[in-house]
Structure formats: C-alpha cells, structure tokens
Amino acid sequence: AQSVSQHNHHVILSEAASLELGCNYSYGGTVNLFWYVQYPGQHLQLLLKYFSGDPLVKGIKGFEAEFIKSKFSFNLRKPSVQWSDTAEYFCAVNWIGNTGKLIFGQGTTLQVKP
Amino acid sequence: GAGVSQSPSNKVTEKGKDVELRCDPISGHTALYWYRQSLGQGLEFLIYFQGNSAPDKSGLPSDRFSAERTGGSVSTLTIQRTQQEDSAVYLCASSPGTASNQPQHFGDGTRLSIL
Numbered sequence: 001a002q003s004v005s006q007h008n009h010h011v012i013l014s015e016a017a018s019l020e021l022g023c024n025y026s027y028g029g030t031v032n033l034f035w036y037v038q039y040p041g042q043h044l045q046l047l048l049k050y051f052s053g054d055p056l057v058k059g060i061k062g063f064e065a066e067f068i069k070s071k072f073s074f075n076l077r078k079p080s081v082q083w084s085d086t087a088e089y090f091c092a093v094n095w096i097g098n099t100g101k102l103i104f105g106q107g108t109t110l111q112v113k114p
Numbered sequence: 115g116a117g118v119s120q121s122p123s124n125k126v127t128e129k130g131k132d133v134e135l136r137c138d139p140i141s142g143h144t145a146l147y148w149y150r151q152s153l154g155q156g157l158e159f160l161i162y163f164q165g166n167s168a169p170d171k172s173g174l175p176s177d178r179f180s181a182e183r184t185g186g187s188v189s190t191l192t193i194q195r196t197q198q199e200d201s202a203v204y205l206c207a208s209s210p211g212t213a214s215n216q217p218q219h220f221g222d223g224t225r226l227s228i229l
Binding site: 032034036042043044045046049051090092094099100101102103104105106107 | 117158205
C-alpha cells in the first residue's frame with residue numbers, strides 16, 4: 001500500500017539550531033512531493049513542492065528539501081530556525097496516475113524555544 | 115483573494131444524529147478534496163471531485179459517509195448516524211485543475227465533536 005512516514009513526531013530546538021525532518025514514502029512509481037505547514041490556529045499552507053528537475057527545491061521562509069529517488073526520501077531542512085517556525089509539518093505524496101489525492105505522513109510537531 | 119471556506123467551523127452533536135459539512139472552494143478551482151484529521155490517524159483522504167463527479171471515493175470510511183458537489187463549486191459532506199469515532203477535523207482543499215502536480219489549497223476545517 002502507498003504510505004508516507006515521518007520519523008520525527010516531536011522535535012524541540014533552540015533558536016538558530018539547524019533543522020532536518022525526515023520523510024520517506026513507499027515504492028510505487030512516479031511521485032509529486034510536498035511539504036505543508038500548519039501554524040497554531042491556522043490552516044495548512046504549502047511550504048514547498050517537487051515535481052521534476054532539480055532535486056533540491058527551495059520554499060518559503062528559508063526552507064528547502066531534497067528529493068533522493070534512490071532512498072524514496074524528501075527531507076525538509078532549514079539552516080537556522082526561528083521561534084516563529086513553531087508549527088506542525090506534514091510531508092505529503094501524490095502518486096502520478098492516482099488522481100490528485102495526497103497521502104500524508106503523520107506530521108511532526110516542531111517547538112522552537114526562544 | 116478568497117481562500118477555501120468551510121462551515122461550520124465547529125460542530126457538536128449527539129451520537130446518532132446526521133451532520134452536514136460545507137465547503138466553498140476557491141473560485142474557478144475544478145478539483146475538490148475532502149480529508150479528515152484525527153488523533154492517532156493523522157490526515158486521511160476521503161473523496162475527490164472533478165467538477166461534479168467523484169472519480170475517487172476510496173477514502174470514505176463507511177456507507178454512513180457521502181458527499182456531493184453541485185454547480186462545480188460548493189460541496190457538502192454528510193455523515194449519517196454519527197459515531198464517536200467520527201470526531202475529527204474535516205478539511206476541504208481545492209486545486210485549479212486535474213493535473214496531479216497542482217498544489218492543493220486548504221480551508222480552516224470543521225471541527226466535529228460527537229458526544
């Protein structure tokens with residue numbers, strides 16, 4: 001079955017620390033990859049996406065992610081987090097040919113201490 | 115511009131009652147999706163509309179769940195004979211077209227609590 005795994009459920013960092021959140025998906029063909037963020041009290045917002053081309057994609061607010069096809073991974077990174085990055089982060093995958101539905105990971109709650 | 119609008123924002127109802135949840139997608143978006151976000155289950159796909167038809171209903175958990183979309187715009191998700199396990203946040207998303215690389219835009223959700 002198609003599935004998405006996020007390895008870190010709850011991450012606590014101090015401001016200026018570097019961030020890497022893991023995301024792996026099950027094998028099953030060509031994919032489109034997304035990271036969404038949900039700030040407290042707000043709706044899900046797109047952080048970045050990968051469809052094709054350069055496997056290193058840059059998103060909003062200094063986030064980036066790297067698609068490693070051989071590892072079925074799409075890890076999210078930020079060199080220096082801020083308190084305002086406190087939020088829940090979701091990795092989502094769409095398997096091409098599978099309508100547009102997204103399969104989400106379980107989410108990672110990031111808490112940044114000032 | 116206006117985003118995806120969902121109503122009500124909160125709904126509390128007794129077990130066994132029927133509920134209707136509404137979604138107004140972004141104007142012009144032809145694709146509409148319903149997801150459910152619950153503790154322990156994360157975000158789960160429920161149903162996908164392209165225009166008024168639903169080519170993918172694979173995520174609906176039981177026959178108590180149904181959805182429709184009219185005029186290629188507003189969608190209603192109906193849950194009949196609600197159960198406590200239906201308690202969750204129901205999210206609606208829309209995207210401009212059929213291509214699977216179109217990012218989805220999410221609403222604020224309806225928080226459903228079954229007593």
